[in-house]
Amino acid sequence: MLRVCCCRRVCRSCEDKIGTDACPLCRIPCAKSNAEQLVRLRRHVENEVPEAITNLGNAYRFGRVGLVKSDKKAAKIYRRAVELGDVDAMVRLGYLYATGSGVKLDKKKAEELYRAAADRGDAFGQINLGSLLGSEEKFEEAFRYFALAADQGCTFAENSLGYCYRDGDGTEVDLGKARYWLERAAAKGYDVAIENLARLDARHGSGVKLDKKKAMKLYRAAADRGDAFAQGNLAVLLSSEEKFEEAVRYYALSADQGYTPGETFLGMCYSDGKGTEVDLGKARYWLERAAAKGDEHAIENLAHLNARLRLYNQNLEEAFRWFKLAADQGLTGAEFNTGFSYLTGKGVELNFEEARRFLSRAAGKGHGKAMSVLNEMDTHGY
Numbered sequence: 001m002l003r004v005c006c007c008r009r010v011c012r013s014c015e016d017k018i019g020t021d022a023c024p025l026c027r028i029p030c031a032k033s034n035a036e037q038l039v040r041l042r043r044h045v046e047n048e049v050p051e052a053i054t055n056l057g058n059a060y061r062f063g064r065v066g067l068v069k070s071d072k073k074a075a076k077i078y079r080r081a082v083e084l085g086d087v088d089a090m091v092r093l094g095y096l097y098a099t100g101s102g103v104k105l106d107k108k109k110a111e112e113l114y115r116a117a118a119d120r121g122d123a124f125g126q127i128n129l130g131s132l133l134g135s136e137e138k139f140e141e142a143f144r145y146f147a148l149a150a151d152q153g154c155t156f157a158e159n160s161l162g163y164c165y166r167d168g169d170g171t172e173v174d175l176g177k178a179r180y181w182l183e184r185a186a187a188k189g190y191d192v193a194i195e196n197l198a199r200l201d202a203r204h205g206s207g208v209k210l211d212k213k214k215a216m217k218l219y220r221a222a223a224d225r226g227d228a229f230a231q232g233n234l235a236v237l238l239s240s241e242e243k244f245e246e247a248v249r250y251y252a253l254s255a256d257q258g259y260t261p262g263e264t265f266l267g268m269c270y271s272d273g274k275g276t277e278v279d280l281g282k283a284r285y286w287l288e289r290a291a292a293k294g295d296e297h298a299i300e301n302l303a304h305l306n307a308r309l310r311l312y313n314q315n316l317e318e319a320f321r322w323f324k325l326a327a328d329q330g331l332t333g334a335e336f337n338t339g340f341s342y343l344t345g346k347g348v349e350l351n352f353e354e355a356r357r358f359l360s361r362a363a364g365k366g367h368g369k370a371m372s373v374l375n376e377m378d379t380h381g382y
Helices: 012-018 034-046 050-062 071-083 087-099 107-118 123-135 139-150 155-167 175-186 191-202 212-223 228-240 244-256 260-272 280-291 296-313 316-327 332-344 352-363 368-380
Strands: none
Touching: 034 050, 050 071, 050 087, 071 087, 087 107, 087 123, 107 123, 123 139, 123 155, 139 155, 155 175, 155 191, 175 191, 191 212, 191 228, 212 228, 228 244, 228 260, 244 260, 260 280, 260 296, 280 296, 296 316, 296 332, 316 332, 332 352, 332 368, 352 368
């Protein structure tokens, strides 16, 4: 961190220890107000100290020391710091060009600035350049810059490098190296790396030993930090071990954050009474939330739920509507149910042609009941 009084850098830990005491480097007392802090900063800016100029740009970028936030002013100030060779300013101005904040969106200019910082050994320049190159599918070059940043201990880069080794982006698949880099990032508490490591441990046929216990531990670490994705995946693992009550708790936590698979599975739990009492009203509520976002499994389960509810209120048309919606997305079971509805006239008018079309689609995917029904139709000349 930059000490505005003397324009020297200290680590965050030292900055916290100094607090409001006089600066141990220049002995100047701590500024008593934002105005005094700004006066000191502008004095260094007038003397064209690159770090001070970048710091003033940051003040405008984030609305610090009493200044009104302005990306446009920040960009103008960063440009001057870049001219003076400040690497931090190169990365920050590059980000503004990459996102179109305060300047016209210009990915090419962003890449030039990131590359200038990266080639001077700056880890943030390297990781930002790697991410930009990856978004343009220049994976081999992206991999090289991720590796450079990861070697400097950049947590985000360690996770990204683990991704590359796992998926073979820019390099050959190497799950051992993927684990090594993900574990480095996860050890620093990086939630995304914890999730990715858990997914690696939970994968079947991934080339690594299946370790559900370790995967569960990693998912739980991220889930208890409030991560919806981890909560949902932890619940799936708990369900596979028939720990349904705990699974429902984590499904509910993820569903409450709007995580679609969590909503679907929570609806299924209420429908089947796994880990909670059967409540078809709540089942329908959660399945409809997920179905509204286009989740295929929610749509199919909602169709089955409506078919089940017809025993109580003859809601055949509603059941057919959901079966048809799921069938249109290619779900085999829904294709069979849609075809059978057309064949029997339940929830829709009889239509043998449509019945045969949907049943044939299901039969073509090996659905046994669909094959049998089609044989019966052929026998009776439908």
